Amino acid sequence: MVRGILFLVLAAITITACNNDDYSPKPRGFHRIIFPDKIYTEHQTGCPYRFDIPTYSRLETDKSNNAKACWKNLDFPQFNARLHISYFPIGPNSTLEQLTEDARTFAFKHTAMASSITQKEIYLPENAVYGVEYHIAGNTASNYQFFISDKSKHYLRGALYFNEKPHLDSIKPVLEFIEKDIAHLIMTTKWL
Numbered sequence: 668m669v670r671g672i673l674f675l676v677l678a679a680i681t682i683t684a685c686n687n688d689d690y691s692p693k694p695r696g697f698h699r700i701i702f703p704d705k706i707y708t709e710h711q712t713g714c715p716y717r718f719d720i721p722t723y724s725r726l727e728t729d730k731s732n733n734a735k736a737c738w739k740n741l742d743f744p745q746f747n748a749r750l751h752i753s754y755f756p757i758g759p760n761s762t763l764e765q766l767t768e769d770a771r772t773f774a775f776k777h778t779a780m781a782s783s784i785t786q787k788e789i790y791l792p793e794n795a796v797y798g799v800e801y802h803i804a805g806n807t808a809s810n811y812q813f814f815i816s817d818k819s820k821h822y823l824r825g826a827l828y829f830n831e832k833p834h835l836d837s838i839k840p841v842l843e844f845i846e847k848d849i850a851h852l853i854m855t856t857k858w859l
Contacts, residue, residue, distance in 0.1 A: 702844055703745070707851060712739060714754055715821060719855040721848045729753075741852075746841045747830045750849065755822045766822045767799075770814040773826065774801040780833070781805040789815055789853060796856050806833040810842050813853065821858045825849065 707719040710726055714737035720726055723745060729738035729752075737754035755761045774784060782805040789798040798815035814824040827845060829838055 700840055705847070705851075707855070709855070712737070714739075715756070715859045716754060716823060717857050717859065718852045720852060724848070743845060743848075746845065748841065748845060749828055749830070750845075751826045751828065753824045755824075757816070757818075757820055757822050761822070763816060763818060763822065766816070766824070767814065770799070770812070770824050773824075774803065774812045777803050777805075777807040777809060780807045789813065791854060794854075794857060796853065798853075800853075804835070806835050808833060810835065810838070811846055811849065813849065815853055815856060817858050823856065825852075 703721075703723045706722045708722055709717065710720045711717050712726070716737075720741060721743075723743070725742045725744065727740050727742065728734075729740050735753070735755070739752040739754075741750040741752060743749070755766055757763050757766070778784065781803050784804070785802045787800050787802070789796060789800060791797070795817040796815050797818055798813060800813040801811070803810050803812070809826050809828050811827040812825065814822065816822040827842075827849065829841075831838065835842075
């Protein structure tokens with residue numbers, strides 16, 4: 668008889684505990700990201716420009732089929748990201764207006780998936796570096812692009828891509844971290 672009552676009490680407690688309306692499953696989490704210290708080194712590119720890059724990145728010549736001689740890829744292996752850097756000399760075949768419009772077109776190709784695109788002017792007259800950076804919010808293939816120029820001879824365009832399915836919530840901390848590296852790259856760009 669005592670065992671029967673004990674069994675009924677335990678069953679009642681178990682049933683009552685399982686009907687708690689405050690229960691919610693643990694949300695899916697992401698891996699913890701450990702960021703390295705920001706240390707930069709000046710990099711000679713072998714082209715008419717140079718800049719500082721982070722020590723945890725690798726600058727390599729772009730080996731894709733349509734790549735030009737001074738196109739580079741700045742890889743961030745720890746973050747599975749790549750900054751594609753394209754250099755064009757300004758001249759009769761590629762005017763500053765045409766190159767600037769191409770950069771704008773490339774950035775705004777992400778409009779379908781972007782929740783917003785903001786533009787910010789780059790103005791560094793002490794280094795003759797002028798341009799625009801594009802912050803593309805949303806689950807797009809590229810969330811950050813820029814172009815810089817000296818307005819007479821040199822033009823450099825960059826587009827950051829992650830080798831992951833676009834999911835802004837998961838890449839946002841890394842994106843913000845790498846954007847600071849790109850800002851440093853732009854600030855230290857020198858034309859040769």
